[in-house]
Amino acid sequence: MIESTCFHCGNDCGKTIINFDQKTFCCNGCKTVYDIFSTHNLSCYYDLQSAPGAIPEEIKGKYDYLDTHTITEKLIEFDNDNTQIVTLYIPHIHCSSCIWILENLHKLQPGVTFAQVNFPEKNVRITFNTEQISLKEVVILLSSIGYEPYISLDDYASGKKRIDRSLIYKLGIAGFAFGNVMFLSFPEYFEISEYWLEQYKYVFRWLMFAFSLPVVFYAAQDYFISAYKGLRSKILNIDVPIGLGILVLFLRSTSEILFDLGTGFFDSLTGLVFFLLLGKFFQQKTYSFLSFERDYKSYFPVAVTRITKAKQKYERKEESVQVYDIKQGDRLLIRNEELIPVDGILIEGNALIDYSFVTGESESVTKTSGDKLFAGGKQVSGAIEIEALKSVEQSYLTQLWSNDIFTKDKSASFINLTDTVSKYFTMAILCIAVLATIVWLSIDMSKAINVFTAVLIIACPCALALARPFALGNVLRIFGKSKFYLKNADVIEVLAKTDTIIFDKTGTITTNKKSKIAYQGLQLTRDEESLLKNTLRASNHPLSRSLYAILAEQNIYTLDDYQEHIGKGIEGKSEQNTIKIGSSSFVGNQNESELLNTTIHISTNDQYKGKYVFYNQYRKGIKNVFHTLAKTYNLSILSGDNEGEKEYLKRILPRKTTLLFNQKPNDKLTYIKSLQQDQQKVIMVGDGLNDAGALAQSDVGIAISENVNVFSPACDAILDATKFDQISNYISISKKAIQTIKSSFIVSFLYNVIGLYFAVTGQLSPIVAAILMPLSSISIVIYVTLLTNIYSRKLEK
Amino acid sequence: MGVIYVLLTISIIVAIIFFIAFILSVRNGQYDDIYTPSIRILFEDELVKESKEKSPVSTKNNQS
Numbered sequence: 001m002i003e004s005t006c007f008h009c010g011n012d013c014g015k016t017i018i019n020f021d022q023k024t025f026c027c028n029g030c031k032t033v034y035d036i037f038s039t040h041n042l043s044c045y046y047d048l049q050s051a052p053g054a055i056p057e058e059i060k061g062k063y064d065y066l067d068t069h070t071i072t073e074k075l076i077e078f079d080n081d082n083t084q085i086v087t088l089y090i091p092h093i094h095c096s097s098c099i100w101i102l103e104n105l106h107k108l109q110p111g112v113t114f115a116q117v118n119f120p121e122k123n124v125r126i127t128f129n130t131e132q133i134s135l136k137e138v139v140i141l142l143s144s145i146g147y148e149p150y151i152s153l154d155d156y157a158s159g160k161k162r163i164d165r166s167l168i169y170k171l172g173i174a175g176f177a178f179g180n181v182m183f184l185s186f187p188e189y190f191e192i193s194e195y196w197l198e199q200y201k202y203v204f205r206w207l208m209f210a211f212s213l214p215v216v217f218y219a220a221q222d223y224f225i226s227a228y229k230g231l232r233s234k235i236l237n238i239d240v241p242i243g244l245g246i247l248v249l250f251l252r253s254t255s256e257i258l259f260d261l262g263t264g265f266f267d268s269l270t271g272l273v274f275f276l277l278l279g280k281f282f283q284q285k286t287y288s289f290l291s292f293e294r295d296y297k298s299y300f301p302v303a304v305t306r307i308t309k310a311k312q313k314y315e316r317k318e319e320s321v322q323v324y325d326i327k328q329g330d331r332l333l334i335r336n337e338e339l340i341p342v343d344g345i346l347i348e349g350n351a352l353i354d355y356s357f358v359t360g361e362s363e364s365v366t367k368t369s370g371d372k373l374f375a376g377g378k379q380v381s382g383a384i385e386i387e388a389l390k391s392v393e394q395s396y397l398t399q400l401w402s403n404d405i406f407t408k409d410k411s412a413s414f415i416n417l418t419d420t421v422s423k424y425f426t427m428a429i430l431c432i433a434v435l436a437t438i439v440w441l442s443i444d445m446s447k448a449i450n451v452f453t454a455v456l457i458i459a460c461p462c463a464l465a466l467a468r469p470f471a472l473g474n475v476l477r478i479f480g481k482s483k484f485y486l487k488n489a490d491v492i493e494v495l496a497k498t499d500t501i502i503f504d505k506t507g508t509i510t511t512n513k514k515s516k517i518a519y520q521g522l523q524l525t526r527d528e529e530s531l532l533k534n535t536l537r538a539s540n541h542p543l544s545r546s547l548y549a550i551l552a553e554q555n556i557y558t559l560d561d562y563q564e565h566i567g568k569g570i571e572g573k574s575e576q577n578t579i580k581i582g583s584s585s586f587v588g589n590q591n592e593s594e595l596l597n598t599t600i601h602i603s604t605n606d607q608y609k610g611k612y613v614f615y616n617q618y619r620k621g622i623k624n625v626f627h628t629l630a631k632t633y634n635l636s637i638l639s640g641d642n643e644g645e646k647e648y649l650k651r652i653l654p655r656k657t658t659l660l661f662n663q664k665p666n667d668k669l670t671y672i673k674s675l676q677q678d679q680q681k682v683i684m685v686g687d688g689l690n691d692a693g694a695l696a697q698s699d700v701g702i703a704i705s706e707n708v709n710v711f712s713p714a715c716d717a718i719l720d721a722t723k724f725d726q727i728s729n730y731i732s733i734s735k736k737a738i739q740t741i742k743s744s745f746i747v748s749f750l751y752n753v754i755g756l757y758f759a760v761t762g763q764l765s766p767i768v769a770a771i772l773m774p775l776s777s778i779s780i781v782i783y784v785t786l787l788t789n790i791y792s793r794k795l796e797k
Numbered sequence: 798m799g800v801i802y803v804l805l806t807i808s809i810i811v812a813i814i815f816f817i818a819f820i821l822s823v824r825n826g827q828y829d830d831i832y833t834p835s836i837r838i839l840f841e842d843e844l845v846k847e848s849k850e851k852s853p854v855s856t857k858n859n860q861s
Contacts, residue, residue, distance in 0.1 A: 096836045096839070099833060099836055099837060099840075100840055103837070103840075117833055118829070118830045118833055119830065119832045119833040119836065120830060120832050120833070121830070165823055165824075165828065165829075168823050168828055169820065169823060172816070172819050172820070172823070173816075176812070176816050176819075180809075180812060200801055203801075203802075203805070207805070207809070
């Protein structure tokens with residue numbers, strides 16, 4: 001059989017290939033999208049990138065809430081006459097074809113007047129005419145072509161985000177001043193005592209002074225503020241010597257030109273600020289399409305359907321209601337694949353709730369009418385009706401976020417490497433400056449003040465301050481390329497210090513996609529296999545579907561009888577044969593097994609045959625990862641799941657690994673806390689909301705994500721699930737990066753010693769400063785960038 | 798020798814004009830997304846038929 005892939009989405013077409021227009025498609029959805037594009041002359045979409053599309057999802061009724069004016073009002077950013085502008089986050093945006101098709105949206109729907117994609121943030125800004133199209137129709141249009149927007153409660157709550165551009169301004173100003181001051185000070189570098197240069201040098205000097213003003217008072221203000229804050233809390237951070245250096249540079253230069261003593265050091269001053277800001281800019285790598293601060297809000301829908309009873313008993317009305325407005329006693333309709341927003345009681349329908357994200361249990365649970373349902377679960381079989389017991393803020397899940405740990409700022413208590421070193425550094429240069437001044441006071445009074453300022457100028461730790469941002473900024477980028485996204489550069493430093501790693505089980509070391517299924521029991525005959533497959537075909541239960549997918553191909557025929565017993569199993573009948581598939585008691589199994597794993601039991605004609613056992617599928621390379629890490633780390637596994645897999649895990653994992661099961665979200669948090677009290681630095685690797693507390697409590701919280709664009713809980717780093725086996729590499733690179741920074745400190749001290757020699761002997765001329773400063777900075781930058789690049793080569797791209 | 802003053806003034810005015818242009822471009826949001834335009838510029842040629850109607854990409858719409 002020839003393997004064929006879908007022309008639209010690139011997926012394997014599997015067994016049911018749809019041929020259309022001489023192309024192959026995996027499903028009708030993809031075919032429809034292709035059809036839409038080709039009839040609108042937009043097939044160029046497929047030329048830019050092959051198979052760029054996504055399968056459109058079923059969205060019937062999902063966006064009905066967009067008809068409600070109070071809800072749309074919050075989502076729309078601009079509303080005037082009949083023009084509205086909305087920015088929608090679309091996770092599927094991933095290639096140039098996506099940009100092209102979205103910006104040509106007006107060809108599909110004339111009501112859209114303008115669309116602009118922001119690729120790094122994965123959003124599209126759509127301007128549309130309300131007379132021709134509504135927001136709901138825009139969203140449905142996007143969904144129908146496979147670009148379903150992701151609208152969550154987060155969009156609703158947050159107002160317009162202001163973008164902080166001050167660093168770019170500062171960098172621009174410093175660069176502008178640096179360049180111009182360099183030009184203006186050039187003549188004096190060579191001390192050409194030509195007549196007309198002599199005459200104009202005052203103009204040049206005052207111009208340089210003018211250019212340096214915005215640099216000192218605007219571009220460098222962060223350093224002064226930070227130095228002041230540091231001093232007030234009695235910390236000598238790196239910004240103290242920097243701020244002091246800048247201030248002394250400016251004062252001495254100004255007095256020099258004021259009293260006609262020399263040119264001053266305006267070139268070094270502006271250059272210094274420019275390089276420092278450049279380092280800051282480089283370190284500030286942000287992944288704008290990811291969010292590290294998410295809580296339940298970005299997981300929850302904006303609105304749900306509320307059922308209100310009219311006066312007559314059987315007449316019911318459905319309306320969309322904002323989730324914050326849900327009150328106790330409200331009747332809610334939860335459709336298939338929708339999330340339960342509040343704690344409630346099941347009133348009607350077959351509830352099969354997937355709590356894997358909330359509790360870590362891998363198996364969906366069946367609930368019957370009258371059972372209590374917790375917020376955060378996802379309904380996976382058909383529509384249900386629930387009655388709300390609490391409001392959103394009071395629900396069990398959302399209360400987890402009221403724990404103190406979520407309001408504590410981790411970075412505030414963190415003192416980075418540079419600041420640690422700078423404490424001693426600042427003390428040392430102050431001592432040298434004072435000593436040198438005292439010595440010069442006894443030799444040549446007039447030079448003493450010159451020497452004092454020269455020491456402070458040359459000791460300004462430019463190279464020292466640049467080593468860390470460039471090294472860590474570079475590592476941040478390298479990690480980002482291999483799909484390990486860090487919140488900021490500090491994370492690398494903390495990562496290098498850790499000694500304990502804790503893993504969650506479900507979804508972290510297991511994949512949530514495929515589970516391994518094994519059959520135990522009597523051999524099934526061919527007829528039985530065929531009957532089994534055909535019975536499963538009719539069922540919508542997730543377990544049935546995964547079992548169906550792995551069974552051998554059979555002829556499809558219609559069953560004579562088919563029955564579904566909620567919470568028990570299914571029953572199928574064809575000719576004389578009947579089959580029962582489901583729980584152990586349902587099929588009449590006498591020997592109750594002790595296995596805790598998920599099982600499906602089979603009986604034919606009331607005779608017990610055997611069972612299919614579902615095992616968790618562990619991520620590839622898990623054994624290697626654990627054995628490599630066990631050499632240097634204490635490892636534990638904390639699982640919210642039952643002990644079903646304990647024996648297996650014990651077998652494959654290193655002996656030292658601690659295994660704890662049935663852990664509630666809060667247990668995980670306290671466990672980490674107790675480790676931290678024993679002075680351990682903990683990395684938590686988790687995925688779901690149930691790990692959110694643990695991720696926040698740990699020193700480094702890493703969220704594993706199958707698809708980095710969809711929800712992941714608040715954390716310090718997001719790791720793409722396919723890169724799980726690289727985890728030990730990331731940690732070792734972080735350690736190497738810190739070593740690199742330390743070694744570069746030594747190099748920069750050497751530069752300072754050379755500079756101090758000039759300063760202490762009273763020979764610091766502007767030209768020496770102008771050469772030494774950029775030279776030391778640039779060589780340090782090259783040094784750390786090269787080294788970190790070499791260390792990172794072993795990462796697989 | 799007064800020519801030096803003239804030249805200095807002109808050069809600084811030119812420099813400041815470019816500097817203002819930079820500030821304005823940042824304020825208009827041109828630096829918020831520095832990736833997408835690099836792709837967008839390649840599209841124009843491939844558009845078929847009614848492509849000319851497409852309004853020029855304006856950054857003014859961005860929030861400032």
